[in-house]
Amino acid sequence: MHSPNRRTFLxxxxxxxxxxxxxxxxxxxVAPSDRxxxxxxxxxxxxxxxxxxxxxxxxxxxxxxxxxDEAVRKTKAAxxxxxxxxxxxLVVDYRTxxxxxxxxxxxIGTPDHWHALPCIHACLANKDVYVEKPDGHNIREGQVMxxxxxxxxxxxxxxxxxxxxxxxxxxxxFIRSGAIGKVVTGKAWETDKQRPIPKVADxxxxxxxxxxxxxxxxxxxxxxxxxFHGNWRWFFDYGCGxxxxxxxxxxxxxxxxxGITTLPTAVSAAGGKFFFDDAQEWxxxxxxxxxxxxxxxxxxxxxxSKPRMFGATEGAAIYGDAGWVIVTGGGWKAFDGDEKLLxxxxxxxxxxxxxxxFLECVKSRKREALNxxxxxxxxxxxxxxxxxxxxxxxxxxKIDPKTETFDDADAxxxxxxxARKGFELPKL
Numbered sequence: 001m002h003s004p005n006r007r008t009f010l011x012x013x014x015x016x017x018x019x020x021x022x023x024x025x026x027x028x029x030v031a032p033s034d035r036x037x038x039x040x041x042x043x044x045x046x047x048x049x050x051x052x053x054x055x056x057x058x059x060x061x062x063x064x065x066x067x068x069d070e071a072v073r074k075t076k077a078a079x080x081x082x083x084x085x086x087x088x089x090l091v092v093d094y095r096t097x098x099x100x101x102x103x104x105x106x107x108i109g110t111p112d113h114w115h116a117l118p119c120i121h122a123c124l125a126n127k128d129v130y131v132e133k134p135d136g137h138n139i140r141e142g143q144v145m146x147x148x149x150x151x152x153x154x155x156x157x158x159x160x161x162x163x164x165x166x167x168x169x170x171x172x173x174f175i176r177s178g179a180i181g182k183v184v185t186g187k188a189w190e191t192d193k194q195r196p197i198p199k200v201a202d203x204x205x206x207x208x209x210x211x212x213x214x215x216x217x218x219x220x221x222x223x224x225x226x227x228f229h230g231n232w233r234w235f236f237d238y239g240c241g242x243x244x245x246x247x248x249x250x251x252x253x254x255x256x257x258x259g260i261t262t263l264p265t266a267v268s269a270a271g272g273k274f275f276f277d278d279a280q281e282w283x284x285x286x287x288x289x290x291x292x293x294x295x296x297x298x299x300x301x302x303x304x305s306k307p308r309m310f311g312a313t314e315g316a317a318i319y320g321d322a323g324w325v326i327v328t329g330g331g332w333k334a335f336d337g338d339e340k341l342l343x344x345x346x347x348x349x350x351x352x353x354x355x356x357x358f359l360e361c362v363k364s365r366k367r368e369a370l371n372x373x374x375x376x377x378x379x380x381x382x383x384x385x386x387x388x389x390x391x392x393x394x395x396x397x398k399i400d401p402k403t404e405t406f407d408d409a410d411a412x413x414x415x416x417x418x419a420r421k422g423f424e425l426p427k428l
Contacts, residue, residue: 039064047109066343070208092402116141123148128155161354167345177417181322188250196278212421217419234280241282252380254316264290269391269408275304288387
């Protein structure tokens, strides 16, 4: 790790136009050689949660805040400075910091269409990476992310933080003991009600926003406020719908508890916009079935209805021939065939645990110790992309697990996309 660079610190403070607080952050008793210096790319929403969580760790220094929205950059920098007495350097374009050898890791909290390039570029610049889920906007992006991590032996953790939940590890141990018998089926779901996205006219981008850079690899189109902050995930160009938003979490721990470590042999999906008459493009109702040689996993999503499944707005249920296990945001419970409660566990602070796991692996260089290493994260991400592709084509698709392609030409057109000039995926 590296000690603070005084010149970079001073330049960053001057560029930010904020008050300078000299010296290391208050409360840091960690030796400079043991600190992990992190640059943050995208700090609104979940990116802001990541910034707060990382900054609260005693062995982390926030060196740079990279965000395309000036107001967001300054607000988050002020929060870091006020709470931790350390001024990060403010940057619009993350690519300008990749040559800084003092940066150990890059933390990516951008919209989905901006997950891949920062991760790939950071790996090629010998930085470790924490990247939000899903790993890429499409299957091809995720493949190149995995390849970049392997090329330079980087620690890359994907942000499906339930992988660091001790209660889920306890549930897996319970299932593996044979307590619920042979596990054959699993069901993940999401029923958390969302709001409609109004149809509004195009407009000029807000002051201080580099909109062209925000579009990045996505197609060029006029700015629309309903396709921007807070809403981007509901549009084909930028997000992966709720299947790639919340579904990736539920499918990830559903397959984890079921012991699934491969892609399905086939996928099919049904659904559509059955409730919202609004601007969003992804379905508000979706049912996906994943077929494996000896197991079946399903996903149900409805984002227009308050009624819960099994008393929870999200979760997964894993069924064996002798009982079943239910997992929600609060923990897990196991029941036998007569619905008698066998065992249960409660959920802790999984985001902090996930961040700590990443930081320890940055220091140890033990890639196998990452709780959601990019290759495993990519597998869960492909489940989301495959479900969406099955829905968009309206076909049951067979999957080639080696190439991560389908037995259908229309489906294979959606495995990747042609990026805008200047934002192409590197050839590795």
